[in-house]
Amino acid sequence: MNLTLKIWRQKSPEVKGKMETYPVYDVSPDMSFLEMLDVLNEDLVERGEVPIAFDHDCREGICGACSLHINGEPHGPMQRTTTCQLHMRSFKDGDTIFVEPWRAKAFPVIKDLVVDRSAFDRIIQAGGYVSVNTSGNTLDANAIPIPKEDADKAFDAATCIGCGACVASCKNASAMLFVSAKVSQLTLLPQGEVEAGERVQNMVSQMDKEGFGNCSVTGACQVECPKGISLENIARMNREFLKTNLSPGK
């Protein structure tokens, strides 16, 4: 099939970017979206033009590197699918496809479709861990039984890949789904519960510092999340946050 791509090109953070038009021909429906971009880039290089920069790595939907706003949706039209797992059979011959980077104050564009998501790393550094040293001299792994239901819920929250689609989909560019997924995972487990209060305070305060917006519970993040992280996590985080505000001594 033949397509028209409208792609955001921006040389560097300081320079203004704009949409450029690229026609592509003979696209196989079995190609992934990123493979289609590979072919376009190969073409650009052959013509001596600078190829389009975009983040990608595992191409299995798990590393969270790929991003892309495709036709106004983070990771494109398929639900619960990252851009690297999106295939061209989701499009029709003759389609015009708009490709843009994540748009959020806290995710500045580095080049073309590549944005800086290090704000997420800094939020984790503020408290997204259990304060235990890696000595190996901890309790036996089976010393504390954990109800299967809690373990499963913690796991579901922990499947977040940190891609930033939640922020990109949110009209407030809020990172609440991302932050709450980590808060939930660790709060649901006895190992993480010990420092739950301090953690939620520190992570939320870092989130605000990074310039992410507030949550107005539109639920767009849950719809666009490629891993299906649930809004329930945001409720849990709010509860934890409120709890520590009400009993600040704890």
Place this chain on the structure above:
Amino acid sequence: MKVDTGKIERGEKEKLAKLKQESPKSKLPKDPIKESLKSHKVGLKLDAKIPDGPIENKWTKHKNEIKLVNPANKRLIDIIVVGTGLAGGSAAASLAEMGYNVKAFCFQDSPRRAHSIAAQGGINAAKNYQNDGDSVYRLFYDTVKGGDYRSREANVYRLAEVSTSIIDQCVAQGVPFAREYGGLLDNRSFGGVQVSRTFYAKGQTGQQLLLGAYSAMSRQISKGKITMYNRHEMMDVVIVDGKARGIIAKNLVTGEIERHGAHAVVICSGGYGNVFFLSTNAMGSNSSAAWKIHKKGAFFGNPSFTQIHPTCIPVSGDHQSKLTLMSESLRNDGRIWVPKKKEDARAIATGKLKPVDLAEEDRDYYLERRYPSFGNLVPRDVASRAAKERCDAGFGVNQTGEAVFLDFAAAIERYGTTEAKVKGIENPSKEEVIALGKKVVEAKYGNLFEMYEKITDDNPYETPMKIYPAVHYTMGGIWVDYNLMTTIPGCYACGEANFSDHGANRLGASALMQGLADGYFVLPYTIGDYLADDIRTGEINTDAEEFVEAEKKVKGDLEKLLNIKGNKTVDYFHKKLGKIMWNQCGMSRNREGLIDAMTKIKQLREEFWKNVKIPGELYDMNVELEKASRVADFLELGELMCQDALDRNESAGGHFREEYQTPEGEAMRDDINYTFVSAYEYTGDPGKALLHKEKLKFEAIEVKTRSYK
């Protein structure tokens, strides 16, 4: 087939010599490369520094005897860690906790994205929670046997020994492993073993373990004990007075070349499977850090030992950028087959016949036919070769002729029948049984089936999956001693980047175990023995001549690449190299093919340096330039892999030389002549590396033939 007792019997040497005489090899012309190698002296004796004493006491004894660095002095010492996967992430976190100043580097935009994250199946540990007779010794034994007796006993024993601490540690960090209803940890079984010792978190175990290591790192970053350099690529190691004292790194955002000094350098950059272009590795996975230290004096161990995983989604066309694995666990329930007749295979490939319509008697379940006792659950190397054999013979079931079926119809029916009985449905209809069976299969493998459908647009509940082997892991890597130090003093290698624990074939769920064992529990102790002499060294001066020179060389090489301005893209060369490697140094190798491959790679490398085209500038984010400098290294490493495959005149694990097989087509090891690790020293020409041999001694284990008949 006769299974030998493991002891090298009298007369066997003669038998083998006779066999060799009869093999077609003796009729071949002399190999020019090997002839030229003879002019080199055989390498010096390698010292693996294996501690004395019985195997079960070696590690404890060693830890008690090596030198320590006191906490106040650790603050005076800097360590560079390259790579933030399971090995690098865990090493960086542990070293920082101990008090060292760590600088960690990754080429991704965040340390959380290292490719360990894509590991699916699980992590082995000798916990014996299932009470099925597991022990440290059994895990050790299975790993050595699985590796076809080409790994170092002492290292593997230590790996098994610390495996139990890994699980304790990860649980303490909040890794959400799968649990049973009683709240305790669940286990499952994996290929090549007879116990359930694999801990898992659905099909995302690697992700959960990596995020655990990443969180431990994040904690140290927040304390300032780790300085994190995202989007940075190591371009070279800097050696001062014979010791590794830093690296030259490239900032991938600005293109700037930076000097970083440290008292030791730890390479945790993963494997080199992308030398094949198509593999299950991430797009950015590369061999450059490992290759750069090799060129500065680190020996490369067993470069030809690569793992080809049998169950991957086949290549669909020329546009393909990477391959996707379907977990080994699927072989528990899937039956592998191809049609018995070539005309049926062709009819299926061209879409004229549906696989489900082919009668049972016209199908060849070739694994069950060839290996009745292990059937579809033979180890990875055996299953891969068998698929290739059928496809090469013309029985492939897709348009490229390189695919076999993995069929769940029988499992669906079997589970459905059981479910119907459980539910008390009398005389259920076939449709009812199948509907019930599908539910069971969905509960077990739902996420994998969904992933398969997303990629291929085929529904594996209705029609069998198509699969084909693909490059997945490299057992070979930088040679290290028992302390994980390379042959460059002060330069270490951990995880997949080193060669040490998996011999010629890795068992499932062992890669995660090794990465974390090296990073959490081995390196942080052994590195102190070396650094104890460095407490008075002071900060490393990056204005030293060696740093200036190394930086100049890196800049020069990059400028050279940019100035070629030829007319072929980087991917053109990478794809060509991949084809040569896959066809001639892949699942099966032979002498002529390898000699030919070495010539072709040399030519391709020459062409690359004359004709590659890279647009853009040096001081900018330049993705093509990044790729080009990685491919330049692959173009050298590929040749060394062929040299090693050519030198090893036996078949072992993933290394299958067509000349060395039994009449039934099984691998034939040569324990008399090849029970050693090949460690190559760079000589300026990648295909003429100097071979050093580390003899492998098996004291705790009896060496036997692997048979799965």
